[in-house]
Amino acid sequence: xxxxxxxxxxxxxxxxxxxxxxxxxxxxxxxxxxxxxxxxxxxxxxxxxxxxxxxxxxxxxxxxxxxxxxxxxxxxxxxxxxxxxxxxxxxxxxxxxxxxxxxxxxxxxxxxxxxxxxxxxxxxxxxxxxxxxxxxxxxxxxxxxxxxxxxxxxxxxxxxxxxxxxxxxxxxxxxxxxxxxxxxxxxxxxxxxxxxxxxxxxxxxxxxxxxxxxxxxxxxxxxxxxxxxxxxxxxxxxxxxxxxxxxxxxxxxxxxxxxxxxxxxxxxxxxxxxxxxxxxxxxxxxxxxxxxxxxxxxxxxxxxxxxxxxxxxxxxxxxxxxxxxxxxxxx
Amino acid sequence: xxxxxxxxxxxxxxxxxxxxxxxxxxxxxxxxxxxxxxxxxxxxxxxxxxxxxxxxxxxxxxxxxxxxxxxxxxxxxxxxxxxxxxxxxxxxxxxxxxxxxxxxxxxxxxxxxxxxxxxxxxxxxxxxxxxxxxxxxxxxxxxxxxxxxxxxxxxxxxxxxxxxxxxxxxxxxxxxxxxxxxxxxxxxxxxxxxxxxxxxxxxxxxxxxxxxxxxxxxxxxxxxxxxxxxxxxxxxxxxxxxxxxxxxxxxxxxxxxxxxxxxxxxxxxxxxxxxxxxxxxxxxxxxxxxxxxxxxxxxxxxxxxxxxxxxxxxxxxxxxxxxxxxxxxxxxxxxxxxxxxxxxxxxxxxxxxxxxxxxxxxxxxxxxxxxxxxxx
Numbered sequence: 001x002x003x004x005x006x007x008x009x010x011x012x013x014x015x016x017x018x019x020x021x022x023x024x025x026x027x028x029x030x031x032x033x034x035x036x037x038x039x040x041x042x043x044x045x046x047x048x049x050x051x052x053x054x055x056x057x058x059x060x061x062x063x064x065x066x067x068x069x070x071x072x073x074x075x076x077x078x079x080x081x082x083x084x085x086x087x088x089x090x091x092x093x094x095x096x097x098x099x100x101x102x103x104x105x106x107x108x109x110x111x112x113x114x115x116x117x118x119x120x121x122x123x124x125x126x127x128x129x130x131x132x133x134x135x136x137x138x139x140x141x142x143x144x145x146x147x148x149x150x151x152x153x154x155x156x157x158x159x160x161x162x163x164x165x166x167x168x169x170x171x172x173x174x175x176x177x178x179x180x181x182x183x184x185x186x187x188x189x190x191x192x193x194x195x196x197x198x199x200x201x202x203x204x205x206x207x208x209x210x211x212x213x214x215x216x217x218x219x220x221x222x223x224x225x226x227x228x229x230x231x232x233x234x235x236x237x238x239x240x241x242x243x244x245x246x247x248x249x250x251x252x253x254x255x256x257x258x259x260x261x262x263x264x265x266x267x268x269x270x271x272x273x274x275x276x277x278x279x280x281x282x283x284x285x286x287x288x289x290x291x292x293x294x295x296x297x298x299x300x301x302x303x304x305x306x307x308x309x310x311x312x313x314x315x316x317x318x319x320x321x322x323x324x325x326x327x328x329x330x331x
Numbered sequence: 332x333x334x335x336x337x338x339x340x341x342x343x344x345x346x347x348x349x350x351x352x353x354x355x356x357x358x359x360x361x362x363x364x365x366x367x368x369x370x371x372x373x374x375x376x377x378x379x380x381x382x383x384x385x386x387x388x389x390x391x392x393x394x395x396x397x398x399x400x401x402x403x404x405x406x407x408x409x410x411x412x413x414x415x416x417x418x419x420x421x422x423x424x425x426x427x428x429x430x431x432x433x434x435x436x437x438x439x440x441x442x443x444x445x446x447x448x449x450x451x452x453x454x455x456x457x458x459x460x461x462x463x464x465x466x467x468x469x470x471x472x473x474x475x476x477x478x479x480x481x482x483x484x485x486x487x488x489x490x491x492x493x494x495x496x497x498x499x500x501x502x503x504x505x506x507x508x509x510x511x512x513x514x515x516x517x518x519x520x521x522x523x524x525x526x527x528x529x530x531x532x533x534x535x536x537x538x539x540x541x542x543x544x545x546x547x548x549x550x551x552x553x554x555x556x557x558x559x560x561x562x563x564x565x566x567x568x569x570x571x572x573x574x575x576x577x578x579x580x581x582x583x584x585x586x587x588x589x590x591x592x593x594x595x596x597x598x599x600x601x602x603x604x605x606x607x608x609x610x611x612x613x614x615x616x617x618x619x620x621x622x623x624x625x626x627x628x629x630x631x632x633x634x635x636x637x638x639x640x641x642x643x644x645x646x647x648x649x650x651x652x653x654x655x656x657x658x659x660x661x662x663x664x665x666x667x668x669x670x671x672x673x674x675x676x677x678x679x680x681x682x683x684x685x686x687x688x689x690x691x692x693x694x695x696x697x698x699x700x701x702x703x704x705x706x707x
Contacts (some may be wrong), residue, residue, distance in 0.1 A: 129484040132492035145509035149534025151460025293409040
């Protein structure tokens with residue numbers, strides 16, 4: 001198997017590709033920066049990065065460098081929306097290449113990503129923890145339906161392994177984005193141009209003014225607005241709150257439309273389900289155990305939050321230094 | 332009130348002699364509880380075993396819990412400020428409700444002990460590949476067992492990933508089509524459909540179901556119900572050779588999809604194991620500290636070697652308050668109970684009994700007796 005510049009162009013996020021850039025002394029020429037901008041725009045606006053010309057070795061270095069330039073621009077913007085869009089597009093692009101690779105190359109990419117993948121006869125096997133980390137929550141991916149033996153999920157098809165690598169790539173691309181650094185002037189200019197593609201987030205017309213929402217709900221809404229991938233529990237809590245706060249299904253669906261994996265039908269179904277089942281709002285203690293309580297506002301339940309009573313406690317606790325000493329228990 | 336004071340004294344005596352050893356103590360949150368509430372104060376943090384020992388001797392709590400999670404700042408609040416680093420993987424098995432009531436009977440205790448053993452050996456070791464050294468088993472202190480897994484592979488798994496592990500244990504979401512299905516393969520340039528199923532030598536539930544089926548097939552009558560020819564030993568041997576490769580098509584079985592669906596669902600129904608799924612999923616759960624006192628029974632949540640689980644007798648091996656005689660007045664009836672060295676009961680309400688301290692405390696904490704007179 002050839003670890004050549006064509007391979008690095010296909011998988012520029014691999015550590016080996018970074019080593020190649022360093023050892024070859026690739027510099028960011030204006031041409032490369034422009035390629036980086038096109039890559040970023042493709043990812044963010046169209047959700048798709050175009051494939052590079054195969055068999056033209058000159059194009060390979062341009063492709064590899066464009067990945068670095070693109071990352072710099074998105075990092076410079078420090079926005080979860082851009083980071084998410086880029087990570088998703090990069091991972092889909094990598095999958096498209098992986099699907100056409102021979103088995104040893106697929107395994108090499110997986111292992112270079114830190115995924116414990118190995119051949120298993122004609123099929124593949126992946127370490128159980130990595131399997132859980134990178135597989136979608138789908139019934140046919142459920143651990144209970146796999147051939148799990150001695151910590152390895154065996155008998156995986158290439159299709160499933162590629163799906164696992166795709167998720168690992170997404171997380172790899174995401175990590176480190178938004179890190180502050182000194183960027184070349186040209187990169188900064190292109191970053192500014194890129195920022196103009198940010199869609200305007202429409203404020204849903206709310207019955208309860210949003211300023212009266214508790215800090216935890218505000219935090220969830222702003223995380224959602226920047227396309228952060230909220231965990232299931234956070235989505236449920238937010239949806240219950242919004243239902244209880246009197247928003248109709250259309251408005252709630254619209255608020256969820258910025259989720260990176262948004263699907264209108266699914267979202268609508270789940271909101272309707274929550275409304276029908278009349279779920280009660282999780283208490284502050286439950287919100288806290290889910291890791292989505294952000295302030296000690298003493299309201300006991302987000303629905304009971306009253307800015308005039310609890311607002312100042314919330315503010316004080318969000319400012320205060322961390323409580324690091326134990327509270328002694330009395331006997 | 333008198334009873335609470337007596338028990339508090341006994342708890343003090345226990346912690347004066349023995350303090351639980353806690354791996355990675357400085358990254359965990361602790362909670363103490365009272366007779367009214369199992370976790371009354373939480374968000375507590377100790378830097379050393381010494382600090383924990385001092386706190387236990389001072390507070391003499393009815394219950395002690397610690398976090399399965401590890402934090403950078405275990406005492407910070409709210410939870411997000413603790414900065415979660417990872418968590419042990421926890422399994423909580425409780426004897427299911429049975430008519431034995433509050434004095435869990437030996438049969439229930441033995442049943443849940445056997446399930447704990449199966450979980451550890453067949454699931455954690457065989458399926459998950461967890462080394463024995465990373466598995467710590469302890470009595471819950473009342474009517475079940477806890478397993479703490481400290482294998483670093485699972486350390487940073489989130490709630491959803493842990494849910495998958497819990498679902499694996501309970502068999503939730505097991506799907507027929509992932510086990511039995513028709514597969515199309517090219518044979519002599521033609522697409523041939525063949526019926527595939529779980530091989531007894533495969534991993535996971537494929538192997539479990541394959542082996543269960545293999546066992547059922549030993550019964551000639553059952554074999555005959557699939558296909559009469561299977562009663563013939565040579566035909567059966569050839570069929571089984573296929574089954575071992577996941578090929579269930581060496582012999583035509585009429586309505587095979589229906590028949591295997593029925594067998595599969597029969598197997599799936601037998602699955603439920605009594606783990607508390609929420610305990611496994613909750614990445615910031617406080618759970619009883621191993622080797623601490625359970626204030627609802629007075630037993631210690633004692634840790635023991637997995638190989639010894641078959642010999643573990645809760646009322647004997649988890650005894651924490653010694654065998655000094657104490658007098659109690661029965662307020663309710665109590666059944667005969669085996670404490671290993673001796674048996675107590677059955678007792679009628681109103682009677683006064685002189686019992687070893689561990690047994691006396693057990694009856695008092697179960698609300699069936701009250702301490703009588705002065706000590707001794």
